Amino acid sequence: MMEKPCSFSFIFFTTFLCIIISVAESCTFTQGYSVIVINDNINEKVQVHCKSKDNDIGLKSIGLKESVAWSFCDNINFPSTLFYCNFQLGKKHQVFDVYNRDVGRSCKKGPKGDRRLCRWYIRHDGFYMIGMEGSQDVKKYDWKVGQARSNSTYKGSKRREP
Numbered sequence: 001m002m003e004k005p006c007s008f009s010f011i012f013f014t015t016f017l018c019i020i021i022s023v024a025e026s027c028t029f030t031q032g033y034s035v036i037v038i039n040d041n042i043n044e045k046v047q048v049h050c051k052s053k054d055n056d057i058g059l060k061s062i063g064l065k066e067s068v069a070w071s072f073c074d075n076i077n078f079p080s081t082l083f084y085c086n087f088q089l090g091k092k093h094q095v096f097d098v099y100n101r102d103v104g105r106s107c108k109k110g111p112k113g114d115r116r117l118c119r120w121y122i123r124h125d126g127f128y129m130i131g132m133e134g135s136q137d138v139k140k141y142d143w144k145v146g147q148a149r150s151n152s153t154y155k156g157s158k159r160r161e162p
Contacts, residue, residue: 027073032115033107035083035099036069037062040121040128047088048122050098052081062122071115074104087122092143094127106131 039046039062048068050057060068074081083099097103099118106129107116119130121137128137 027114029076030074031104032071032073033081033099033104033118034069034071034110034115035118035120036067037085037098037120037122038067039064040123042089042122042124044089046122048085050083050085052083055083057083074101087127087143089143092145094141094144096127096141103129 035050037048037050041064043064045061045063047059047061049059050068050070052072055070055072057068057070062068070083072081072083080101081099082097084095084097086095087093098120099107103118104116107118108130109115110117121128121130126139126143127141128139130137
């Protein structure tokens with residue numbers, strides 16, 4: 001008689017755990033996004049450091065045609081997720097939001113339709129984003145030349161993409 005309650009508890013716990021994991025992985029209550037930053041035509045390695053308030057993607061050194069990519073679910077309480085990247089190439093630098101709510105509206109739907117893909121290209125003359133289905137890449141930012149701002153002081157732009 002004691003085996004049944006124990007078996008039931010185990011089955012219930014296992015089922016509950018599977019539901020929690022599937023909800024967490026699939027962005028059930030919010031939109032899922034993937035961000036990819038690609039060194040499109042620079043033969044030198046570009047230093048890229050991307051982070052949000054809660055997640056640090058880390059400092060990466062990406063060569064020609066290499067990339068850094070990550071996926072996430074938007075915040076459930078209010079779509080307020082923000083990721084920014086600091087880019088360094090010799091004396092050239094730039095820092096900007098690679099994802100915020102406004103940028104997310106321009107991201108393409110993924111192949112399965114469950115995630116949106118925010119694709120950025122690093123080029124000699126600046127930074128380009130590939131927008132909605134069928135649209136061309138759009139230059140969003142130029143490189144800045146001179147002393148770079150410390151990565152720790154930038155917390156995301158107050159200005160939002162149109």
